[in-house]
Amino acid sequence: MMKQIAIQLGKGNLETGFPSVNVELAGAGCDGWFDRASLSPDLELKSIYEQWQRLYRASVRLDGRGVTFAKNNTTNASIAEIYQTTQDLTAALNNWLNRGDFYTKIQDRLRQDLNADDRISLSIITDDDFLWQLPWHRWNFCTAYTHCVESFSKSYVRSNRQRLRANGRVDILAIWGNAPELGLAQDLAALQQPRARVTPCHPNRH
Secondary structure: OEEEEEEOOOOEEEEEEEEEEEEEEEEEEOOOOOEEEOOOHHHHHHHHHHHHHHHHHHHEEEEEOEEEEEOOOOOOOHHHHHHHHHHHHHHHHHHHHOOHHHHHHHHHHHHHOOOOOOOOEEEEEEEOHHHHHOOHHOOOOHHHOOOOEEEEOHHHHHHHHHHHHOOOOOOOOOOOOOOHHHHHHHHHHHOOOOHHHHHHHOOOOO
């Protein structure tokens, strides 16, 4: 089943903490709920991320072929250092999120209402751009659910999300091919299941 989790961090940063974190769960097969917790300051997490960023930028190069290691700047030692700092960053992120009432109250409550095979949409809502850069996909709450997908938005998007839920309908744009071997009938049937209204549009071919 599809579940939506919205974590709105509110005002704050890693230097001062987040005193009012709003968390909401909604979706099929569960009673939706809203709760509030807090996240404490964590200067170590910010410091480790900045260290990881410096190492990464010094050791990789972006070009038309993708990401490659810079030959002149990279040694076995520096690659090992990047790997170790990545592990340290993951540990620091989990240490920050897995403590206090955000852990004992919020995460415990979420785990009670989630199943291992649920499809989970996790929305991180914050105006602090730095938090967007953290590896949320390595948070052990996310790794515990195979079908958990993270997304990020600014806090002003929140009102639009509420209006979207209020009308009870989600609009999906699907672009279909016309080759028989694509086997689109099954996909179309899946889209029509949740009381969907499908409006096909056929482009003119010139």
